[in-house]
Amino acid sequence: MLLYILRRLLQVIPVLLGTTLLIYFMVFALPGDPIIAMFGDKTPNPAIVAQLREQYHLDQPFFVQYFIYLGGIFRGDFGIAFSGEPVSQILARTFPVTIRLSLIALAIEMFFGILVGLISGLRKGKLFDASSLVVSLILISLPIFVIAFVAQYFFGVQLAWARTTVGVGAPTKDLILPAFVLASISFAQIVRLTRGSVIETSSLDFVQTAYSKGLSRRRVIPVHILRNSLIPVVTYLGTDLGVLLVGATVTEGIFNVPGVGNTLYQAILRGEGPTVVSFVTVMVLIYLGVNLIIDLLYAVLDPRIRYVK
Amino acid sequence: MSSNLPPNPPERSANHFVAPIEETPLLSIDSVAADSQTSNLWADAWRDLRVRPMFYISSVLILLVVFVALFPGLFTSVPPNNQCLLAHSNGGPTSGHILGFTRQGCDIFSRIVHGAATSLSVGIIVTVLTASLGIVFGALAGFYGGWLDSLLSRLGDIFFSIPYILAAVVIMSVLVAYRNVWVISLAIGIFAWPATARVLRAEVFRVKTSDFVMASTALGVSRFRILLRHILPNSIAPVIVVTTISLAAAIVAEATLSFLGVGLPTNVMSWGNDISQAQTDLRSAPQTLIYPSIALSITVLSFIMLGEVVRDALDPKARALR
Numbered sequence: 001m002l003l004y005i006l007r008r009l010l011q012v013i014p015v016l017l018g019t020t021l022l023i024y025f026m027v028f029a030l031p032g033d034p035i036i037a038m039f040g041d042k043t044p045n046p047a048i049v050a051q052l053r054e055q056y057h058l059d060q061p062f063f064v065q066y067f068i069y070l071g072g073i074f075r076g077d078f079g080i081a082f083s084g085e086p087v088s089q090i091l092a093r094t095f096p097v098t099i100r101l102s103l104i105a106l107a108i109e110m111f112f113g114i115l116v117g118l119i120s121g122l123r124k125g126k127l128f129d130a131s132s133l134v135v136s137l138i139l140i141s142l143p144i145f146v147i148a149f150v151a152q153y154f155f156g157v158q159l160a161w162a163r164t165t166v167g168v169g170a171p172t173k174d175l176i177l178p179a180f181v182l183a184s185i186s187f188a189q190i191v192r193l194t195r196g197s198v199i200e201t202s203s204l205d206f207v208q209t210a211y212s213k214g215l216s217r218r219r220v221i222p223v224h225i226l227r228n229s230l231i232p233v234v235t236y237l238g239t240d241l242g243v244l245l246v247g248a249t250v251t252e253g254i255f256n257v258p259g260v261g262n263t264l265y266q267a268i269l270r271g272e273g274p275t276v277v278s279f280v281t282v283m284v285l286i287y288l289g290v291n292l293i294i295d296l297l298y299a300v301l302d303p304r305i306r307y308v309k
Numbered sequence: 310m311s312s313n314l315p316p317n318p319p320e321r322s323a324n325h326f327v328a329p330i331e332e333t334p335l336l337s338i339d340s341v342a343a344d345s346q347t348s349n350l351w352a353d354a355w356r357d358l359r360v361r362p363m364f365y366i367s368s369v370l371i372l373l374v375v376f377v378a379l380f381p382g383l384f385t386s387v388p389p390n391n392q393c394l395l396a397h398s399n400g401g402p403t404s405g406h407i408l409g410f411t412r413q414g415c416d417i418f419s420r421i422v423h424g425a426a427t428s429l430s431v432g433i434i435v436t437v438l439t440a441s442l443g444i445v446f447g448a449l450a451g452f453y454g455g456w457l458d459s460l461l462s463r464l465g466d467i468f469f470s471i472p473y474i475l476a477a478v479v480i481m482s483v484l485v486a487y488r489n490v491w492v493i494s495l496a497i498g499i500f501a502w503p504a505t506a507r508v509l510r511a512e513v514f515r516v517k518t519s520d521f522v523m524a525s526t527a528l529g530v531s532r533f534r535i536l537l538r539h540i541l542p543n544s545i546a547p548v549i550v551v552t553t554i555s556l557a558a559a560i561v562a563e564a565t566l567s568f569l570g571v572g573l574p575t576n577v578m579s580w581g582n583d584i585s586q587a588q589t590d591l592r593s594a595p596q597t598l599i600y601p602s603i604a605l606s607i608t609v610l611s612f613i614m615l616g617e618v619v620r621d622a623l624d625p626k627a628r629a630l631r
Contacts, residue, residue: 011466018467026479137617141610143561145568146584146602153591242472249475250565254588268478268569276482280475288470 004299012292019284020073024066027277073285079278081267087278090263098259101175101182101252102244109183109190109240114233116187117194118226124199132195136188144247148181148254165256178255182247186240193236197229204228234298238291245283350546354622364618370611378425385419402596409596411587417597420583421604427579428560428608431494435559438498440552443505444541447548450506451513452536462510465503473500474562481571488574497562501555508551512544519543546623553616557609564605580605 035052036044052058057065072079078087120129139147155177156164166174201207202225210220251257253265260279267275358364377384402409409417450461480496481488516522517540525535566572567581568588575582580601587597 014463015466015470018463019470022467022471023476023479026476027483137610137613138606141557141606141613142602143564143568143605143609145565145588146606149588149591149598149602153595157592246472246474246565250568253569264478265569268482268571271482271485271570277479280471280479283475284471287472291470 001299005296008292008295008299012288016285016288017070019288020070020281021066023277023281023284024069025062027274073281078282079274081263081272081275081278087275087282091260091282094258094260094263097257098248098252098261100172101179101257101259102248104172104175104179105182105244106240108179109187110233112183113187113190114194114226114230117191118198118221118229120191121195121198121202121229122221122225124195129195132191136191139184139188142184144181144185144250145254147184148178148251151177151181152254166258175257178251178257181255182244182251185243185247186236189236189240190233193232194229197232198225201225201229234294238294241290241294242287245287350623354546354619357622358618361618361621363614367611367614367618370607371615374425374429374608374611377422378429381422381425384422385416409594411583411597417583417600420578421580421601424578424580424583424601425604425608427490427573427577428563428581428605430490431497431563432556432560432612434491434494435498435501435562436552436556438494439502439505439555439559440548442498442502443551444509444545444548446502447506447509448513448536448541451510451544452517452532452540458510461506465506468500469503469507471500473497474565476500477562477566478569478571481566488572489577490573493563493566493572494559497559497566501559501562505548505551505555508547509544512547513540516540516544550616550620550623553612553619557612557616560605560609560612 035049035056035058057068060068076088078091081087081090116132120132123129152164155161161177163174163177166178207220207224210224215224245261248259248261249264249268250261252259252261253269256262260282264276264279264283267279411417411420446461446465450458450465474497477493477496477500480499481493484492484496513536522535522539525539530539563572563579564581564584567579568585570585572581572585573579575586583601584598584605587594587601590597
């Protein structure tokens with residue numbers, strides 16, 4: 001187990017260096033001058049440009065710049081946002097809101113996704129299964145911002161069940177509608193994974209054995225079938241996080257949730273390049289970190305993983 | 310013991326190991342029933358597809374969208390841009406303008422028809438790009454293994470670790486002055502290929518241990534030719550499925566980027582731009598948002614449906630789940 005953790009940690013290092021290098025490269029090696037871009041349409045004073053170049057180490061060679069930037073990241077210094085506030089300070093304020101939103105969304109998609117997937121799998125080919133397939137296909141093909149607008153229009157404006165935008169301090173009851181929207185993206189995936197896995201598990205011998213020794217469906221389904229069908233769903237959690245991060249950018253923007261995603265969304269809308277890059281870097285680091293944790297948890301759940309070379 | 314052996318063991322030569330052909334039952338065993346149907350992945354898949362209504366629905370929808378994109382003039386005679394009257398701003402449907410008007414007073418139906426080409430071309434360019442990168446990297450990594458595999462797989466991990474929409478957001482924010490269909494497709498595609506590469510790598514890994522590969526090696530076929538002629542055609546099936554679905558994902562990605570304001574410039578007609586511009590009028594004129602969204606979703610849905618039926622047809626395991 002220790003060896004597995006060690007190996008997995010070692011694997012993260014090249015990916016971490018690679019992703020940060022790639023993001024850094026994209027911004028500073030592509031055509032377009034980041035300093036000139038900061039001034040928008042105005043023509044900047046050359047003395048100010050030179051000073052800014054020095055301040056951002058742009059007069060140094062590329063790799064020196066990169067290592068200065070990387071060193072900053074390791075010290076928790078992600079740069080300064082366009083508003084003049086350090087990115088780390090903005091993160092401290094907005095991150096808890098995003099975590100709350102994502103956790104509610106995760107709970108919703110897991111609960112409904114696994115439930116619908118389980119029922120579909122047990123009643124393969126019946127009406128419920130067919131309709132859940134249709135609903136999940138439609139949900140997959142609707143872009144998140146369309147779902148968000150439609151939900152905002154129907155539940156916020158027409159039915160007035162929820163507030164259309166989230167209030168100050170993001171009270172949890174205001175987060176429920178955005179969380180449902182966020183959950184809708186991965187709901188379909190979870191339904192299909194669970195369904196496939198349940199069908200496969202149900203045909204295995206140990207399930208037949210469980211039935212033939214007289215266990216009731218109420219015991220076999222949750223204990224024997226469901227528990228053994230959940231491994232692909234757990235694996236999906238890692239991918240799902242990327243979906244949630246992108247989805248949070250759009251959803252938080254539309255519902256005005258004061259989270260990390262909204263900060264990124266606003267920065268994109270205002271065309272604040274350096275802030276966008278800082279927040280994308282943060283999101284990628286979160287993504288890598290959580291994926292690492294999920295992989296380690298997965299090894300705890302499934303001993304076979306630890307021994308694979 | 311020794312008396313059982315023939316007194317003079319025959320000299321070892323090749324013709325002693327092969328029985329005369331008349332004495333072997335091999336001929337009757339080997340005879341092929343010429344009238345029986347051959348089993349072949351593609352033929353089986355095609356037979357399976359032909360009976361599925363979802364295949365026809367999605368194909369017809371895709372053909373329709375392609376047709377609309379190629380010949381928008383056949384579907385609407387209203388020019389999308391140069392007959393916009395602010396008097397019609399956010400107006401409801403009238404005769405000749407069945408879906409109503411945008412805020413700028415442009416005909417919504419006409420804009421949807423003329424916007425199809427943009428969404429579709431981004432989808433196709435991204436798909437060609439991800440498929441080519443994914444196939445080349447996946448096939449090389451799976452076939453040659455070793456350090457090349459490690460290198461390409463780690464490279465894939467790096468690109469895979471950045472959600473591709475976020476990566477495209479960064480690229481597009483930097484390339485403000487260069488926003489067009491090609492650049493946006495490149496920005497999406499350059500980070501979307503590892504999924505295809507991973508699928509193909511796993512499949513090539515599986516196929517390269519097959520008997521027919523060993524047979525080709527024994528016949529002296531060169532390694533590269535084996536990969537090209539024997540392994541790739543037999544491992545491409547899952548790539549086709551991933552590719553169909555990635556076309557849908559690329560169309561959504563373009564719309565999302567346009568929605569975020571880092572996609573195509575606002576003077577380019579695209580469904581994403583129309584949806585983005587309509588968001589402020591959601592309460593007063595929901596039709597400006599709903600109709601482009603429906604067009605976008607139907608296109609995406611048809612590609613996803615096609616991907617689903619093709620997956621079912623190509624993968625016997627998926628067929629069992631049906």
